Amino acid sequence: MAPSIRSTALSLSKKALALDKSDVLVAFKKQFHDPKKLGKDRIYFCGNSLGLMPKGVDRALQQECEDWANWGVEGHWKAKNPWIDYHKPFSKLLAPLCGAKASEVVAMNSLTVNLHLALASFYRPTKKRFVILYEANAFSSDLYALESLIKLRGLNPKLCLYPVDQLDSKSVIKAIHDIGEQLALVCLGGVNYYSGELLDLKKITAAAHQAGALAGFDLAHAIGNVPLKLHHWKVDFAVWCTYKYLNSGPGAAGGLFVHEVHGNDKNIPRMAGWWGHEQSERFGMRPGFKPMNGAEGWQLSNAPVFNMAAQRVALTLFKEAGLANVYRKGKSMGDFFLECLTTLGTPEQNEKRVYAFSIITPLESTRRGCQLSLRIHDKKGRALFTLLEKAGIIGDWREPDVIRLTPVPLYNNYKEIFHVAKILCEKAYLIR
Numbered sequence: 156m157a158p159s160i161r162s163t164a165l166s167l168s169k170k171a172l173a174l175d176k177s178d179v180l181v182a183f184k185k186q187f188h189d190p191k192k193l194g195k196d197r198i199y200f201c202g203n204s205l206g207l208m209p210k211g212v213d214r215a216l217q218q219e220c221e222d223w224a225n226w227g228v229e230g231h232w233k234a235k236n237p238w239i240d241y242h243k244p245f246s247k248l249l250a251p252l253c254g255a256k257a258s259e260v261v262a263m264n265s266l267t268v269n270l271h272l273a274l275a276s277f278y279r280p281t282k283k284r285f286v287i288l289y290e291a292n293a294f295s296s297d298l299y300a301l302e303s304l305i306k307l308r309g310l311n312p313k314l315c316l317y318p319v320d321q322l323d324s325k326s327v328i329k330a331i332h333d334i335g336e337q338l339a340l341v342c343l344g345g346v347n348y349y350s351g352e353l354l355d356l357k358k359i360t361a362a363a364h365q366a367g368a369l370a371g372f373d374l375a376h377a378i379g380n381v382p383l384k385l386h387h388w389k390v391d392f393a394v395w396c397t398y399k400y401l402n403s404g405p406g407a408a409g410g411l412f413v414h415e416v417h418g419n420d421k422n423i424p425r426m427a428g429w430w431g432h433e434q435s436e437r438f439g440m441r442p443g444f445k446p447m448n449g450a451e452g453w454q455l456s457n458a459p460v461f462n463m464a465a466q467r468v469a470l471t472l473f474k475e476a477g478l479a480n481v482y483r484k485g486k487s488m489g490d491f492f493l494e495c496l497t498t499l500g501t502p503e504q505n506e507k508r509v510y511a512f513s514i515i516t517p518l519e520s521t522r523r524g525c526q527l528s529l530r531i532h533d534k535k536g537r538a539l540f541t542l543l544e545k546a547g548i549i550g551d552w553r554e555p556d557v558i559r560l561t562p563v564p565l566y567n568n569y570k571e572i573f574h575v576a577k578i579l580c581e582k583a584y585l586i587r
């Protein structure tokens with residue numbers, strides 16, 4: 156490194172220490188298990204994929220085991236957290252993360268299952284209105300869900316799906332206007348899984364409504380990462396998983412938001428199951444499905460208790476931390492990470508570093524969450540990713556050329572951000 160970069164590095168490392176000192180969430184790191192390799196500490200920047208395990212999870216699972224062992228079927232009523240209504244407290248814990256009323260939110264199933272359920276209700280094509288606007292590089296599962304539902308409706312996905320190539324809010328809104336009267340539904344990732352770009356869900360929803368269509372979002376990479384106000388923005392539906400920013404464990408139960416304008420409309424067609432049936436009559440076992448009010452009316456099955464026990468612990472940590480603190484730190488971490496990458500990555504004359512990268516996540520903090528996606532040039536991405544792994548840095552790799560690196564507020568610190576940027580920029584320089 157040239158001396159100028161050395162002195163920059165020194166001042167950034169001092170800044171990192173100062174930021175850690177004033178961090179009100181610093182104590183939360185101890186509440187999570189840190190992955191190790193051969194006994195060595197590693198830096199975990201992969202909260203965008205699988206969040207770390209809260210330490211209280213072992214005890215929570217043990218509690219459910221004890222209750223099952225001690226009570227058998229009576230655990231439905233007598234367990235510490237009675238299984239019969241196990242999902243209910245989750246709505247209250249998840250609602251602030253969505254900016255929703257508790258009645259608009261339910262924890263259940265997995266993301267893709269919930270997307271199918273939501274599409275079954277909210278994609279109701281007519282001869283005139285049948286187009287779904289989606290992102291050209293959508294997460295594969297979302298696209299499969301969209302294509303398969305269109306086929307189930309007896310329609311042709313090629314005619315019904317309108318991909319937006321340029322995934323920023325302005326282009327999405329322009330596409331909404333272009334499609335006009337044929338638009339039935341806008342279905343997008345709130346934060347794009349690949350680039351980390353945060354869309355303006357408020358404006359997109361308003362534009363969809365103005366065109367006479369509905370708006371639904373996949374919030375896999377948004378919930379727990381960026382502030383959301385789904386109720387206020389009048390979003391029609393949203394789905395998410397909880398194993399990323401919400402640290403609820405591999406395959407953890409996902410969630411569904413249904414705006415109350417739809418949630419209390421009993422006539423909305425839906426895929427039904429007994430747990431969505433009017434609670435007071437659920438055990439009557441009579442024919443004729445009567446949906447519960449709110450998002451709960453989309454439930455199919457009784458809660459998978461062992462799956463959800465970890466989520467209860469994780470969501471309680473968010474409540475303790477305070478969402479405003481989480482978002483403030485997330486934004487500040489993103490800003491600091493960018494500062495480190497742009498200054499330490501500055502190209503030098505007679506550049507000797509063999510890797511070149513650019514940052515494909517928008518630089519403005521209003522257009523991103525914690526994730527930064529780096530495009531590695533000249534087909535050298537895999538090699539650089541392996542070098543980072545060897546240096547004890549856990550990020551993730553997305554074909555064909557992107558490394559995603561995500562420091563998160565509850566268990567990462569600024570010192571780690573500095574360290575990751577320094578290691579990376581010793582090997583790679585930034586192309587703007």
Ligand SMILES: Cc1ncc(COP(=O)(O)O)c(C=O)c1O
Pocket residue numbers: 265266267268294296297344348373375376396409
């Ligand atoms: C953006 C996005 N959508 C959908 C999925 C699929 O989620 P699930 O396997 O929980 O259905 C994922 C999983 O990582 C995702 O990142």
